[in-house]
Amino acid sequence: MRSDNSKIKEIFKTLDFSDSEIKIIESVFHKIVVKKGDILVRPGDLVDSHYYILEGCLRTFHIDSQGKEYTVQFGIKDWWISDYTAFFTGEKAIMTVEALADSIIYKINSNHKEWLYDQIPRIDRFFRIKLERAFAAFQKRILSGISQSASDRYQHFMATYPEIEKYLKNYHIASYLGITTESLSRIRKDLS
Amino acid sequence: MRSDNSKIKEIFKTLDFSDSEIKIIESVFHKIVVKKGDILVRPGDLVDSHYYILEGCLRTFHIDSQGKEYTVQFGIKDWWISDYTAFFTGEKAIMTVEALADSIIYKINSNHKEWLYDQIPRIDRFFRIKLERAFAAFQKRILSGISQSASDRYQHFMATYPEIEKYLKNYHIASYLGITTESLSRIRKDLS
DNA sequence: CGCGACGTTGATTTGCCTCAACGATTGTGG
DNA sequence: CCACAATCGTTGAGGCAAATCAACGTCGCG
Numbered sequence: 001m002r003s004d005n006s007k008i009k010e011i012f013k014t015l016d017f018s019d020s021e022i023k024i025i026e027s028v029f030h031k032i033v034v035k036k037g038d039i040l041v042r043p044g045d046l047v048d049s050h051y052y053i054l055e056g057c058l059r060t061f062h063i064d065s066q067g068k069e070y071t072v073q074f075g076i077k078d079w080w081i082s083d084y085t086a087f088f089t090g091e092k093a094i095m096t097v098e099a100l101a102d103s104i105i106y107k108i109n110s111n112h113k114e115w116l117y118d119q120i121p122r123i124d125r126f127f128r129i130k131l132e133r134a135f136a137a138f139q140k141r142i143l144s145g146i147s148q149s150a151s152d153r154y155q156h157f158m159a160t161y162p163e164i165e166k167y168l169k170n171y172h173i174a175s176y177l178g179i180t181t182e183s184l185s186r187i188r189k190d191l192s
Numbered sequence: 193m194r195s196d197n198s199k200i201k202e203i204f205k206t207l208d209f210s211d212s213e214i215k216i217i218e219s220v221f222h223k224i225v226v227k228k229g230d231i232l233v234r235p236g237d238l239v240d241s242h243y244y245i246l247e248g249c250l251r252t253f254h255i256d257s258q259g260k261e262y263t264v265q266f267g268i269k270d271w272w273i274s275d276y277t278a279f280f281t282g283e284k285a286i287m288t289v290e291a292l293a294d295s296i297i298y299k300i301n302s303n304h305k306e307w308l309y310d311q312i313p314r315i316d317r318f319f320r321i322k323l324e325r326a327f328a329a330f331q332k333r334i335l336s337g338i339s340q341s342a343s344d345r346y347q348h349f350m351a352t353y354p355e356i357e358k359y360l361k362n363y364h365i366a367s368y369l370g371i372t373t374e375s376l377s378r379i380r381k382d383l384s
Numbered sequence: 385c386g387c388g389a390c391g392t393t394g395a396t397t398t399g400c401c402t403c404a405a406c407g408a409t410t411g412t413g414g
Numbered sequence: 415c416c417a418c419a420a421t422c423g424t425t426g427a428g429g430c431a432a433a434t435c436a437a438c439g440t441c442g443c444g
Contacts (some may be wrong), residue, residue, distance in 0.1 A: 088324040128320040133278040146370025178338025
C-alpha cells in the first residue's frame with residue numbers, strides 16, 4: 001500500500017525507516033475518517049488510543065456538573081491528541097474528544113505503542129521529544145492562566161495559534177480561555 | 193563509592209542496573225547541596241540542567257514586569273524540577289528555580305542526558321514515563337485553572353499535595369493558585 | 385422559509401484585586 | 415537570650431474585571 005506508506009512517513013517525518021520497519025508501524029496504526037461533530041472519546045471511556053491528526057481539527061474538553069464546557073486542548077494537522085490524563089494513567093476519561101471539522105486520523109492503541117517502542121526503540125525518543133515540547137507549551141499556558149488578564153490571554157492565543165482559528169466558534173475559544181462567550185465578545189469589541 | 197551508588201538506585205528505583213551501568217550514570221550526575229533561599233536558575237540563564245530532588249523542596253516561578261511572582265511548579269523528594277520551557281526548547285530561562293528548604297539535589301546536564309539515553313536506552317523510557325505523568329498532572333491543573341473558583345483550587349491543591357504544605361508560606365500557595373495573599377487569607381477564613 | 389445555533393449588548397451581581405493599616409511571627413545582632 | 419526589625423498574615427474599604435441573567439439580532443442549514 002503505497003499511499004498509507006507515505007502517511008506513516010509523514011507522521012514520523014524526523015525519522016528514517018527501512019521498509020520492514022514501515023511494515024511494522026503500519027500494522028499498528030489505523031486510519032479513521034471522522035465527520036465534524038463526531039466524538040472519539042467520551043467521559044467514562046477507557047482511553048487506550050492516541051490520535052495523530054493528518055488533516056482537520058479536534059478538541060479535548062471537559063463538561064462539568066453544570067454542563068459547562070472547558071477546552072483543554074485543540075489539535076490540528078500534525079498534532080497528537082487524546083485525553084492524556086486517562087491515556088497515560090489508565091484512569092477513565094473525564095474528557096470528550098470531538099472533531100471540529102471533517103478529519104483524517106491515525107490511531108494507535110496503548111499496547112501497540114508499547115510494543116512499537118520495543119520493536120523500534122528510537123520511536124521512544126520520538127515521542128519523548130514530542131512530549132517535551134507539549135509539556136513546555138502546557139507550562140507556558142499555566143503561567144499565562146495565572147498571570148494574565150482574559151484579554152491578554154486571548155491576544156496571546158490568537159497570535160500563537162493563528163492556523164487554528166478558522167476551525168473555531170467563539171464559544172470554543174471562550175471555553176479554552178476559561179471565560180464566558182459574553183466576556184469574549186466584549187473583549188473582541190474593545191480590541192477593535 | 194557505596195553511598196552515591198545507592199542514591200543512583202533511588203533515583204531510578206523502577207530500573208535495575210548492572211555495576212557498569214551504575215558507573216556510567218554516576219559519571220553524569222552531580223550532587224549539589226543547597227540552602228534555603230538559594231537560586232539554581234535565574235531569568236536569562238541558559239538552562240542545561242535537570243534537577244532531581246533527593247531531599248528538600250524547590251519551586252519554579254516567574255516574575256512579571258511588575259515584580260509579581262507566579263509559581264509554576266513545586267518539587268519535593270523524588271520529583272524532578274527545572275525551567276522546562278527553557279530546558280526542553282533551548283530558549284533562555286524566564287523562570288527562577290529557588291530552594292524553599294535546605295535540599296540535596298542531583299543534577300544532570302542536557303548533553304549528558306542525551307548521551308545517557310544512547311548508553312542505556314531504557315532510561316529514555318524511564319524519562320518518557322515520568323514526563324507522561326507530569327503532563328497528565330499539568331493537564332489537570334489547566335482544567336482546574338479554567339473551571340474552578342480560587343477556593344476550590346485551594347482545597348484541591350491542599351488535598352492533592354499535603355506533603356508539600358509544610359515547606360510553604362501562604363504567599364507561595366497564593367502565587368501557585370494565581371491569587372493574592374489577601375484573597376487566600378480570606379478563603380482560609382471562610383473555610384474554617 | 386423558518387428554526388435553532390451563535391454572537392452581541394445591556395443591567396446587575398459577584399469574586400477577586402488594590403491599597404492601607406495593623407497584628408503575629410520569625411530571625412538576627414547586641 | 416532578649417529586643418527589635420523585618421517578614422508574613424489578616425482585616426477592612428473600595429474598585430474593577432468577569433460572571434450572570436436576559437433580550438435580541440444574525441447567520442446557516444434542513
